[in-house]
Amino acid sequence: MTNRKDIFKVVLVVCAVVGFLVFCNPLPSWSQGPMHAKAPSDIWKPRQVPAGARFANQNSCAECHADKTTSYQHHAMAKALETVAESQILRAHPRLTFRNGPFSYQVVRQGEQSIYTVTDGVNTISEPILYSFGQGRAGQTYVLQHKGQFYESRLSFYNDTQGLDVTLGYPPTAPASLDEALGRAMSPEETKNCFSCHATAAVSGSQLQLDKMMPGVSCQACHGPGEQHVVAMKAGNFKQKYIYNPGTLSADDQSQEFCASCHRGVEDVIALPNSGGINNVRHQPYRIFNSKCYGDDRRISCTACHDPHEPLKINSAVFYDAKCNACHLPSPKVKLAKNVQVAKDRTAPFCPVGTQNCASCHMPKTDLPGAHFKFTDHRIRVVKPGAPFPTE
Numbered sequence: 001m002t003n004r005k006d007i008f009k010v011v012l013v014v015c016a017v018v019g020f021l022v023f024c025n026p027l028p029s030w031s032q033g034p035m036h037a038k039a040p041s042d043i044w045k046p047r048q049v050p051a052g053a054r055f056a057n058q059n060s061c062a063e064c065h066a067d068k069t070t071s072y073q074h075h076a077m078a079k080a081l082e083t084v085a086e087s088q089i090l091r092a093h094p095r096l097t098f099r100n101g102p103f104s105y106q107v108v109r110q111g112e113q114s115i116y117t118v119t120d121g122v123n124t125i126s127e128p129i130l131y132s133f134g135q136g137r138a139g140q141t142y143v144l145q146h147k148g149q150f151y152e153s154r155l156s157f158y159n160d161t162q163g164l165d166v167t168l169g170y171p172p173t174a175p176a177s178l179d180e181a182l183g184r185a186m187s188p189e190e191t192k193n194c195f196s197c198h199a200t201a202a203v204s205g206s207q208l209q210l211d212k213m214m215p216g217v218s219c220q221a222c223h224g225p226g227e228q229h230v231v232a233m234k235a236g237n238f239k240q241k242y243i244y245n246p247g248t249l250s251a252d253d254q255s256q257e258f259c260a261s262c263h264r265g266v267e268d269v270i271a272l273p274n275s276g277g278i279n280n281v282r283h284q285p286y287r288i289f290n291s292k293c294y295g296d297d298r299r300i301s302c303t304a305c306h307d308p309h310e311p312l313k314i315n316s317a318v319f320y321d322a323k324c325n326a327c328h329l330p331s332p333k334v335k336l337a338k339n340v341q342v343a344k345d346r347t348a349p350f351c352p353v354g355t356q357n358c359a360s361c362h363m364p365k366t367d368l369p370g371a372h373f374k375f376t377d378h379r380i381r382v383v384k385p386g387a388p389f390p391t392e
């Protein structure tokens with residue numbers, strides 16, 4: 001198997017030498033080369049739903065996979081998009097207000113709806129919110145329609161302040177017009193992108209199909225359309241399962257292709273128009289790729305630390321330490337019980353400083369300005385006091 005890190009280095013060198021931007025962009029094409037044991041058509045790509053794909057009712061998986069369905073309900077991904085009727089944050093906050101320069105905002109609950117209003121005192125725009133994006137651990141942004149176009153709300157709800165503030169990426173200064181104060185009109189391409197990362201079956205082929213959308217990243221976002229699977233399993237026909245299992249991917253492909261299709265890997269970040277700098281702290285596949293710990297090794301793939309079917313483990317040092325200790329040798333300061341043997345494949349060096357809570361020092365929580373949230377930097381490294389955030 002070819003190593004992605006080596007290929008990446010070669011590509012970077014070639015790009016630097018040739019200085020030919022067009023060459024840098026088609027990276028995904030080499031990722032579909034000999035690295036995959038399977039034909040690309042066998043590999044389900046989240047977000048790329050072929051037209052005519054037949055999804056099962058999203059509640060049907062619970063019939064036979066009750067354990068995963070029950071635990072997954074509590075994962076933020078399951079609620080990455082909610083309808084306004086169901087939006088927990090909008091229901092819990094029947095009246096939100098904010099002021100930015102001459103503009104006053106209100107988000108007011110009316111029955112099953114939430115109405116987003118902005119006024120400069122003379123003119124007013126008032127539209128019902130259509131969808132809430134983000135379960136809100138950091139924040140929640142709204143999508144609404146105005147003059148026939150989808151808009152991203154200029155204001156978002158933030159968990160740390162339990163109130164509204166300017167959406168990440170917008171300047172804090174007062175907007176120039178009432179339309180701008182409402183938010184930003186999204187191009188059809190951007191609209192499809194948002195829905196394909198935060199929901200399931202919202203895009204078919206190249207068409208947005210919100211009538212068929214299942215809110216949130218549901219089972220079939222990752223496992224592909226499941227209608228045939230349900231039929232086959234019910235008929236007791238187990239020979240062919242008709243459902244995609246990402247457990248068959250290599251560790252590197254799982255992180256850099258599969259989870260990265262939404263969380264963004266090294267190839268995606270290179271292609272982003274505004275990539276670089278502190279913003280990349282949100283793109284875990286990209287950050288971890290540039291860590292010395294990273295390789296095509298199951299012990300460092302996304303699923304090593306995050307079972308996608310269970311909610312994120314928060315402030316659970318013992319849990320994450322065990323993940324580091326799968327590779328790193330124990331410090332001589334740690335007294336191992338006599339019957340405990342260190343696995344032979346634990347060959348990475350031990351820490352001269354700490355023996356526990358490894359991530360707190362080596363995966364520092366990093367404030368992303370404007371996000372009201374400290375992201376966990378997945379670029380595992382020795383953090384030198386006062387050193388700048390490594391952006392590459």
Ligand code: HEC
Binds near residue numbers: 219245
């Ligand atoms: C009627 C029962 C039934 C329903 C409904 C059902 N499954 Fe399954 N599923 C099974 C059985 C049985 C297996 C095989 C288990 C095994 O091989 O150990 C399976 C296996 C799987 C696998 C692993 C496939 C593999 O290659 O290892 C996945 C992924 C999966 N199901 C996802 C889903 C999703 C998503 C849904 C909802 C759309 C769903 N299932 C609905 C019964 C069901």
Ligand code: HEC
Binds near residue numbers: 076079136307312
């Ligand atoms: C279809 C897009 C998509 C795919 C594929 C995907 N994710 Fe996510 N993930 C999201 C979105 C969107 C969120 C943000 C959810 C929120 O907070 O609203 C998220 C959030 C998360 C979180 C943070 C949860 C929290 O409580 O803050 C973890 C951990 C995570 N994903 C792990 C994974 C792993 C592991 C994989 C691969 C097995 C994966 N994701 C694949 C879209 C995706």
Ligand code: HEC
Binds near residue numbers: 263282
């Ligand atoms: C390429 C996939 C992708 C696209 C496109 C995308 N998101 Fe996300 N979004 C994610 C992932 C993954 C996360 C979780 C990690 C993070 O916070 O960056 C997330 C997080 C969020 C959060 C914070 C969630 C929380 O619980 O704190 C909000 C709000 C959000 N997205 C809104 C949007 C909106 C609105 C759009 C479209 C204008 C959009 N996203 C487009 C993948 C995507």
Ligand code: HEC
Binds near residue numbers: 308
């Ligand atoms: C964010 C992506 C993602 C979502 C959402 C997701 N899965 Fe999975 N699923 C995976 C991955 C990755 C694996 C392979 C796990 C591994 O090999 O470690 C997997 C494996 C499985 C398997 C195979 C058995 C096993 O434990 O390895 C079944 C069955 C399954 N998932 C069912 C479901 C059901 C049911 C849902 C919805 C409640 C669901 N999955 C939601 C990513 C996801």
Ligand code: HEC
Binds near residue numbers: 313
């Ligand atoms: C070696 C362990 C490890 C690996 C591998 C890992 N993570 Fe994490 N991840 C963590 C830790 C630790 C946290 C922070 C948990 C907490 O808040 O206490 C975290 C948090 C997150 C969050 C929540 C947002 C944040 O910044 O805190 C997301 C999303 C996430 N990881 C996605 C991923 C994805 C996608 C991959 C694969 C590229 C991945 N992680 C690989 C350890 C890991």
Ligand code: HEC
Binds near residue numbers: 299
């Ligand atoms: C897949 C195995 C593996 C896992 C899992 C792993 N590491 Fe590593 N780590 C390595 C290897 C290999 C190196 C490089 C050692 C060298 O250069 O001699 C390394 C290097 C490091 C370094 C030095 C980095 C530098 O820039 O000098 C730190 C710090 C580190 N790891 C911490 C951690 C922590 C903390 C975790 C858990 C959150 C972890 N590692 C998980 C294999 C791993």
Ligand code: HEC
Binds near residue numbers: 321352358361
């Ligand atoms: C209190 C903060 C702290 C904690 C906790 C901590 N480390 Fe470290 N670690 C450091 C510092 C600082 C260095 C750099 C030491 C130096 O260069 O003298 C370091 C160095 C390392 C190195 C590089 C060693 C080498 O020989 O190149 C590795 C690997 C490492 N730590 C892994 C871990 C693991 C695994 C854990 C958890 C068992 C852990 N660290 C816990 C602060 C910490």
